[in-house]
Amino acid sequence: MDRYTKPAVLLHWLIALLIISAFGLGLTMVNIPGLTPTKLKYFSWHKWIGVTVLALACLRLLWRLTHKAPAYPAHMPGWQQAAAHWLHIGLYVLMFAIPVSGYFYSLSAGVPVVYLGIVPLPVLMAPNPELKPLLKDVHYVLNMTLLAAFALHVLAALKHQFIDRDHLFRRMMP
Structure with missing residues (x-):
């Protein structure tokens, strides 16, 4: 059976771990009441992970x-191939969006x-209190969409591993 290349496997699992970490950190930080040093630290880490995911997603896409x-x-079956194809495209879109x-x-x-507290990213827009709630909602909805797509991806991989037993899962294993 053909396998993904080693760099593709490495990027897949590294990005997956970072996304899971960012998601967990995001859920944790928004539930901390007030504006505490811990909450600010978590927000910074969340942003740093997000920037790292974006950079790695660029490498992965290339x-x-x-x-x-x-x-x-x-x-x-053809419908499963099409579903897998479109799910992967959706996952790539979400890794950027x-x-x-x-x-x-x-x-x-x-x-x-400020990436890693050292590298300031360009400021591409001025503060916009009117746009802030919309962008917050967009970020949330995209994350919930990713959670659903991720769950579907994992369930499909488990189905192939334990029900179909077609070893499809091995293609992406380290």
């Missing part, structure tokens, strides 16, 4: 565009993003 993915197994929406949400709140 890799994917220059390295063909392994073909689906011949026995896999979520960090970008968070970045603009932060800027709309008048809070610049």
